[in-house]
Amino acid sequence: MTETTINALVSPEGSLEILSNHEVNLLKDRSEGGLYRLFRQCALAVLNTGVVTDDCQGLMDAHKDFDIRLIPQPRGLKLELINAPAHAFVDDEMLRAIREHLFSVLRDIVYTHSTPPFARILKSNEPADLTNMVFHILRNARALQTGRQPDLVVCWGGHSISDKEYQYSKEVGHQLGLRKLSICTGCGPGAMKGPMKGATIAHAKQRIKNGRYIGITEPGIIGAESPNPIVNELVIMPDIEKRLEAFVRCGHGVVVFPGGVGTAEEILYLLGILLHPDNADLPFPVVFTGRPENAEYFEMIDKFIRNALGDDAASRYEIIIDDPVRVAQTMKRGMKKVETFRRAMQDAYYFNWMLKIDPVFQLPFEPDHENMLALELHRDQPVHLIAANLRKAFSGIVAGNVKEGGMRKVKERGPFEIAGDPMLLKPLEAMLEQFVAQNRMKLPGVSAYRPSYRIVNTAA
Helix, strand or coil: CCCCEEEEEECCCCCCCCCCHHHHHHHHCCCCCCCHHHHHHHHHHHHCCCCCCCCHHHHHHHCCCCEEEEEEECCEEEEEEEEEEHHHEECCEECHHHHHHHHHHHHHHHHHHHCHHHHHHCCCCCHHHHHHHHHHHHHHCCCCCCCCCCCEEEEECCCCCCHHHHHHHHHHHHHHHHCCCEEEECCCCHHHCHHHHHHHHHHHHCCCCCCCEEEEECHHHHCCCCCCCCCCEEEECCCHHHHHHHHHHHCCEEEECCCCHHHHHHHHHHHHHHCCHHHCCCCCCEEEEECHHHHHHHHHHHHHHHHHHCHHHHCCCEEEECCHHHHHHHHHHHHHHHHHHHHHHCCCCCCCCCCCCCHHHHCCCCCCHHHHHCCCCCCCCCHHHHHHHHHHHHHHHHHHHHCHHHHHHHHHHCCEEECCCHHHHHHHHHHHHHHHHCCCCCCCCCCCCCCCEEECCCCC
């Protein structure tokens, strides 16, 4: 059955009411250097908020007739939507949350790609430049708020989780919200939506009217993880590396729920940073949590981390099973330590400037067959570099499974090949097999798992 579509003119909601002629021309430009294709892809993902899919390319194919045009107005601008999904509207009027998200996409794409200094920074290898770019994008999105004490809990976990796991993530979010903490996630469904939903009810009970539900995403993933409707602050970062840096710079602690490859990538990114000697004394509460049946899952994650990165890495997180209250209490205590430390060091509450991030975690990694095979997956290197290279391996698997560009490369040349030390790769392969067995590599009932990797040549 053909999905119902609608044509509409939409006025700005929330941000970016005017554009320069240069910005308009960039957004209209359908050439390789233009922004039209990027804007259309992200806009279509936003318009499909609430639709359960993990297939970015399938989403694009299903809406080939969709078009978006900029209509400059004397007092601002409007967007003309052609063949837009009708479920984004009620009585021919776009849902307000989706309208906010649509113009957040426009705001961030325009700011990142049309602001002159960013053209240089996007190609920069300087850590300070890359961190400043993350800061400026977040500030332009008004995601950095002064006058608030540390209260932002970043929640990571899979989009492909069971109903019971979803309910557990919602209860954790509820307990966090009762303690007046706000939520930041990757903005999608599953463990990204659950904590936000729980926190909204808790904030209502506490009469908190400025509760924050921040969603941070990037163009490569937004089609597979459309923003959930609870997100009230959406930020589009240019790539996965800046998205991950945004999480740890603006967040004050992290709660990790069960997930798949993307969650493993996030864990390795975070631990790789916290293991840097300059961050040894920096407080940053991290909790892994799930239901009783998830205990074996976290034992597997813990064993993998200890094997690859050592016991010091495992000391940076706490595993709490089936106890949402204790999770929330642990994060609340952690927030107090963060506040005390930042005040003593005269560091900002809203952006963690003191956190040392090695450039290897900042520079964009392009997953292709050559780069994936060239990853240095061996023990003869500092532990933070082991974490960085493992993170890239997981990032490539994610790209090959759900991102349009990565999926295309796998389709053309077959799965990405991963080689290295068997002491690292055999546990990695075993963990990936468990992700597949537990349906953590796809959305249940939506699409079959598409293998995007192959472990090869693991001779020492």
